[in-house]
Amino acid sequence: MSTATKVLDTVLDRTVVPGYSKIGYAVRSRFWPADPAPGALAGKTALVTGANSGLGKAAVAGLARLGASVHLVVRNTEKGEQARQEIVNEIPQAHLEVHRCDISSLADVRAFAEGFAPDTLDVLVHNAGALPPSRAETPEGNETTLATHVLGPFLLTGLLRPALAAARGRVVFVSSGGMYTAKLRSDDPQYREGEYAGAKAYARTKRMQVVLAEQWAARLADDGVTVHSTHPGWADTPGVTGSLPGFNKIMGPLLRTPDQGADTIVWLAAADEPTRASGHFWHDRRVRPTHYLPWQHDTPEARKRLWDLCVEETGLVI
Incomplete structure (x- = not known):
């Protein structure tokens, strides 16, 4: 460049x-940087959470075009099957399987991982998202955005670690540019203090995802597993339309298509360049800073508390 x-x-x-x-x-x-080579993922296995619409569905299609067998992890299997059929109609050679799992439920994640149990997993994309209008908790007592964006993906990564290591695979956390508006708040991760705001909770947990990607990158380096996070920019997806109707109304003509938003997700999963280092935050195929403002920088203590919180809440044995 x-x-x-x-x-x-x-x-x-x-x-x-x-x-x-x-x-x-x-x-x-x-x-x-150049597109991945045609067939770059032939014979590879990928898993995408939140895969029935928006960025997740677009990522599934992109991975399938490159030859991967893709597992769609969704909360609603009817919608998942509809998405699978729509992708197959577009890509007849696609090999896709649908699985039900609510990523916000740690019990669901454990049951899914036990039943899925692949020998190898080449690509794991954490895309499932939530932006509730008011504070809500899962049956296990975790705030919904924290459970969906942080605890569930943390547990799933740990449980699938042997399969990722066997394939020297890649993990991609789909974060958000909104994380730039938040600092790492490990002092109140469950958002029990102050007036709850869905967009603020979303930004906080998206910041946490970026930090977790860095921490997992260090943990999985000896396994040969590459871990990155990325943000898609502003894309026209059901999540934006449903959760931020005002933003969608104003920015609608400028929003990216889901395929454009998912481009870097697919590129990170298949191109050669992302394997040369691990733990970076990407947008449009280029590494981006994780902080722009001095007050946002994470302290070592806050980073440790986040990791310890995930271990404590999930019961994952590291």
Whole structure:
């Protein structure tokens, strides 16, 4: 990438609206790293959570086009089967399987992982998301966004670690650019203090995902497993439409398609470049800073408390 294109890319990123919208995608796609080779995932196995719509469905299709056998993990199997059929109609050679699992339920995650039990897993994409309008808890007593974005993915990663290690696989956490608005709040992870705001809880837990990706990258390095996080920019998905109707109304013409939003997810799963290092935060096929403001930087103590919280709440033996 030339100096001029690096400057342009950085300007797009810092000005947010152009960079996160379809404008940024259109500009960057002219000079970003090459696509994965055709058939790059032939014979590989991938798993995508939150796979029945939006970014998850688009990621499944992208992985299938590259030859992967993809497991769709969804809460509603009827919707999952509908998504599977729509993808197969578009990609007749796709090999897709649907599984039911509510990622916010630690019991569900354990039952799914025990039943799934693959010998090898090449790609694990944590995409399941939640943005509730008011504070809610799972039956296990965990705040919903924390359970969906942090605790469930943490447990699933740990339980599938042997299969990921056997394949020297890749893990991708689908975070959000909204995480830039939040600091790592390990002092009140369950959001029990203060007035609850769904968007703020979402941003907090998306920040946690980025930190967890860094921590898992260090933990899994000796296993040969690559771990990254990414944000998709602003994409036209059911999550945006349903949870942020005002934002969708204002930004609608500039929103990316689900395929555009999922591009870097698929690229991280299949391209060669992401395996050269681990633990980075990506957007539009380029590593991005995890902090822009001084007050956002994570303390070692907060990072340790987050990891310890995940271990304590999930009971995962590391």
